[in-house]
Amino acid sequence: MSAMLLNKEKWPDFVGKLTGKTLWAPQGEGEEMRFAPVAEGEAPALEYGNTRVPPKQAVFPQTETMFRFQLGDKEVEVPELKEEAVLLGVRPCDARSMAIVDHLFSWDEDDPYYFKRRELVTLVGLACSEPGLNCFCTSVGGGPGSTEGLDLLMTDLGEHYFLEAVTEKGEALLKEAGDLIEEAGDDQVKEKDQLIEETAGKIKRTVDHEGIPEGIPGLWEDKLWQSVSASCLGCGTCTFLCPTCHCFDIQDEVEGFDARRCRMWDSCMFSEYTLHTSGHNPRYTRRERTRNRINHKYSYFVDKFDVIACVGCGRCVNLCPVNIDIVEILKQVKEAL
Amino acid sequence: MSANYEPNIVAFLCNWCSYAGADLAGTSRAQHPSNVHVIRVMCSGRVNPLYVVNALQQGADGVLVSGCHPGDCHYMEGNYYARRRLGMLKDLLEFAGVDPRRFHMSWVSASEGHKWKEVVEKTVEDAREAGPFEGFKRQQIDW
């Protein structure tokens, strides 16, 4: 795939060319960056760590209508998804998480809503230059410059963006840019690789998950689960804000005679998640739920799709109200293996 | 505000006093607006403040809770709890940005047919001034 250069002055024109599609980019200030539609004619400034709510919202919205119907009628009407969107400034870990979640949503049969949105959304990534305090993407197969799941990767080389197309959609974007961009020379390629190398070196937090997928089910009754989950509040923060969490609940909502069946994010840390109507709950306390969350990401998902369902974005570590740290948990698991 | 906007009022009336008062207003032919949908409850103390929030969500433009005058309560203290509880709710709704004219509370005894007429007129007039409630009304089920 071609590698091009875009001078930063021409960035607003490049954004201007992406007409016809809704543009989303991280906006807000300080720690509370969120993906939000870019106003007409504006060019988003891409200086931020990472967004608080992951871009998974673009392909797997928190609440999504599956179909609509009138009470008492038989026909159901599925929403017609056709609005194309371009997400600017997606971090490589978030894009990689979409590639991971694709495995599950295409397991035996495709989830029509998810894949329709995946098709409509183009991911323009921005390589990391300043990793966060709790990023550990390099330990779980990712990296500040990884292109997995992205359509186009941009790397900030000072006055130029280094553009790498990854998929046809990425190539299409570059073609649309036309004369704004020029061929990237060898030394730019070297400069880019060197920058990615440097950034990877800055990542201090590491996870050694060697042997965990096979070994962790054996720690079922280990007391580490009790000590690790003792302070857990059982809230949904770590799962709602995790880019690879994909669990959802399905509910019917009725307003007068209009009704819809919709699905919304759900969390395995809530107790109703597995509560039987009889009152029995296979995961009764937060100890079982924490154990299941870690086992799912580092063992069950690996059994089914042989990839770890964690991209090391660090959100669950940053945002946990009581500082339950997945890196520390995995360290204890590794020691107890 | 559209010309023919007719406010939609939901009223929780305590069975022993206000419901009887409203009934008296009816039997004595007191002319008062008909926008009020009455829900009979056994005591104003029974009204869970979330009924008010839920009513506003489902399309009410104004909510009224009416009970017995302090001291007349069939269950002795139901209206006292309601007064304190719904007083809190009124402050909270106002602070959250809901027009205070949308939520009223009143004491109407079984013999005060005329007072019921005035309370309904005031509630409907306030809701008409405040306009249709958009705030946190549930959106039409679309996408």
Next chain:
Amino acid sequence: MDLDKLRETAAEVAARDDVKYLVGWKKGSYGYRVAPAFVENAEGAAELIFTPLCTANLATYLTLVEKLPLPRGQEPDDRKVALLVKGCDSRAVAQLLVEKGIHRDEVVVIGCPCPGMVDPAVLAEKYPETEEPAELKWSDDGFIIAQNGEETAVPREELLAEKCRLCRYPNPVVSDIMIGDPVETWEPAEDEGVTEIEDKDVDGRWAYWQEQFSNCIRCYSCRNVCPLCYCQDCILDRLNPTWVHRSVNFSENTAFNIARAFHLAGRCIECGECERVCPANIPLGKLNRKLAREVRDKYGFEPGLDPEAEPFQASYKPDDPEDFIL
């Protein structure tokens, strides 16, 4: 606050055989973070700390325990739970006692007079966290940040958490053991946050809250962190009927936030935890503090001060205000 005395007392209490475990604060896993510590024996007490970053209200762990169904023939372990509490935390314990959420003999309360805590978000913004561990200490007129060898003094006003600027009860109101002598109280600041919103007109207020509630992702951490939100079967989880739909839009989010704030009217002790843990940074505390102010001004009532007091929403006075009643 003499840290050795705290650890010594905690070790003693944790070692008692009628105490299951002691809940305190310990150094977090990175940067400025502080995490709740569950100490089950004397040795565990060595990791306990008490610094300006111990903002977490540990009283929530008294009501957050989910009891496993016991296999036949096994007796429930009803030993006490010991708890380190600051001034605001102790008011939560007092309010739980008022509401019979817990019984006095179930808990051992160790009071820590509180000189005022730091707002972690403000701190992380002004003095960005680095990998090296950072210590925070009190000084006579503010705080000292000790990081990789050098110490920087910071004036008190710059980092003091909002809940502490407004605090009227830094000394624990309920305690079995008090560590160190009480701090002298300071003049509570005026609550501009609430007044600022009250001064807006109706549409301005609704615009403000609509924007905030639209960011809510309904993770319920504000509900789960609150020591006084401990209903077994929360109204939000009920499906039959579904009071608050599970779909996330500003209508259901508003209903949720109003329900949560309302259920704390006359009960909230303004410990500020809901605001601290909200991942969408919604100023939830303003809703609660507004109601707390109404309860103080109109009813002359302050929750969580006297364990024998009557619960606000379960009592009444004949001369309660009724100016809003037609």
Next chain:
Amino acid sequence: MKTNENPYIPFHATVEDTWFETGGERAIKTFKVVFDDEEVRKNWSHRPGQCAMIGVLGVGESMISISCSPTEGDFLRFSVMRMGKVTQALHQLEAGDKMTVRGPYGNSFPLEEWEGKHVLTIGGGIGQAPMRPVVEYVKANYEKYGGLTMIYGARTSGDLCFKEEFEDMARDDELSCHLTIDIEEEQWDHNVGFVPQVLLDVKPSPDNTIAVTCGPPIMIRFVLENLKKLGFEDDQIYTTLENRMKCGIGKCGRCNAGNMYVCKDGPVFNYATLKEIPEAFA
């Protein structure tokens, strides 16, 4: 087999006939259901042990095991206990009302492998609903199997499902059928006692036999213990797991017991695999 490209859209079906198996607070009602759309009815095929998401539009759906064998005709049968929001709505349906059906989901009993063997079914309360298709299938192809023994129990005679079918099966001397109730009642001439105890009394021989059990978790635990006492090997024993389910197609993530998704890898499990999963008996 599904005709809908969107797996979440259910098929519409009409309740042809419905009757109460048991009354009381936790009543069980059986529905005989036929698909409205001819084309769906034609290419629907399910195997004993599979389940389907049935529900009422506007209320919701719940996963219920299909309690009829494909050999019985092109209708579906569901036995539903009144428990929550959806099952209450289902219980209000009368003959002619509409119901939505989605599926079939899950794996099924490996009846081909069991050919030539003696089949022993052990059911408890509503647990007999997933057992019934096995019994009907074996009865329909009786010559292929080495015999059929049924043990089925419930708290009281009023709680027994499919009573009339058991009455005529008991008269058929080839099938050995053992009904039991927990506590003594007058004109009750079958066994009395818990199902695991009756299993020990019946003492079925383990050689060339397959045991299938389904019922409340406490009963399954003791049945498994007694089956081991009788000399049954782990891989001779099958059971079904039941968890809260929403999607039925492995996407919503909640039905897993250990690394097994009950909706995809189950609900039918061989005890040899189930033994490795501690969460299965949580």
